[in-house]
Amino acid sequence: DTEVTQTPKHLVMGMTNKKSLKCEQHMGHRAMYWYKQKAKKPPELMFVYSYEKLSINESVPSRFSPECPNSSLLNLHLHALQPEDSALYLCASSQAGGAGTDTQYFGPGTRLTVL
Amino acid sequence: GQNIDQPTEMTATEGAIVQINCTYQTSGFNGLFWYQQHAGEAPTFLSYNVLDGLEEKGRFSSFLSRSKGYSYLLLKELQMKDSASYLCAPFSGGYNKLIFGAGTRLAVHP
Numbered sequence: 001d002t003e004v005t006q007t008p009k010h011l012v013m014g015m016t017n018k019k020s021l022k023c024e025q026h027m028g029h030r031a032m033y034w035y036k037q038k039a040k041k042p043p044e045l046m047f048v049y050s051y052e053k054l055s056i057n058e059s060v061p062s063r064f065s066p067e068c069p070n071s072s073l074l075n076l077h078l079h080a081l082q083p084e085d086s087a088l089y090l091c092a093s094s095q096a097g098g099a100g101t102d103t104q105y106f107g108p109g110t111r112l113t114v115l
Numbered sequence: 116g117q118n119i120d121q122p123t124e125m126t127a128t129e130g131a132i133v134q135i136n137c138t139y140q141t142s143g144f145n146g147l148f149w150y151q152q153h154a155g156e157a158p159t160f161l162s163y164n165v166l167d168g169l170e171e172k173g174r175f176s177s178f179l180s181r182s183k184g185y186s187y188l189l190l191k192e193l194q195m196k197d198s199a200s201y202l203c204a205p206f207s208g209g210y211n212k213l214i215f216g217a218g219t220r221l222a223v224h225p
Contacts, residue, residue, distance in 0.1 A: 042202055042215035043158065056212065090157060103148070104213060106157035
């Protein structure tokens with residue numbers, strides 16, 4: 001089973017709202033990722049968690065706040081977003097966060113619209 | 116810095132063979148992944164190469180030359196469902212950091 005699930009599938013929010021995106025995997029993977037993808041562009045890495053610790057933050061604005069409550073769950077808390085933050089947010093997981101080739105498996109994404 | 120170059124668009128005929136090239140310049144290179152992404156869907160893993168040479172998986176093959184910073188994805192016996200974007204993604208560093216190329220949109224025609 002290589003399934004990564006994400007909720008919600010779609011989210012519309014105002015610029016003053018606070019919302020959260022959720023990601024879950026039950027493959028025993030110890031690395032989890034958040035990507036942002038704009039239309040007709042490739043995914044852009046935002047954050048990497050390795051063994052539940054934040055290991056990479058790609059200079060993401062603080063209005064995006066990741067959280068990894070346990071090895072199976074990854075959240076992305078959103079606050080005071082801008083319309084240009086509208087995009088598809090993809091979660092991925094892989095076996096381990098260390099060196100080596102770890103295939104990343106992606107969830108279906110959350111399509112976010114900021115009004 | 117990171118630089119990944121692949122063609123923006125390609126077209127091919129059902130049943131034919133197509134080769135999608137990717138050149139890259141990345142720091143700390145450890146290997147290269149290819150992903151397929153249908154419009155509005157998540158990327159799905161196709162292949163990865165760590166060593167130079169050809170990796171074959173059914174109708175898909177991927178080649179890597181580390182010294183030339185070059186890879187290609189070969190798709191045989193094309194089917195209409197192969198119409199998608201194909202993302203070249205060098206992998207670098209100790210934290211499984213994937214940097215995606217802009218992607219090649221492949222259109223397969225009858």
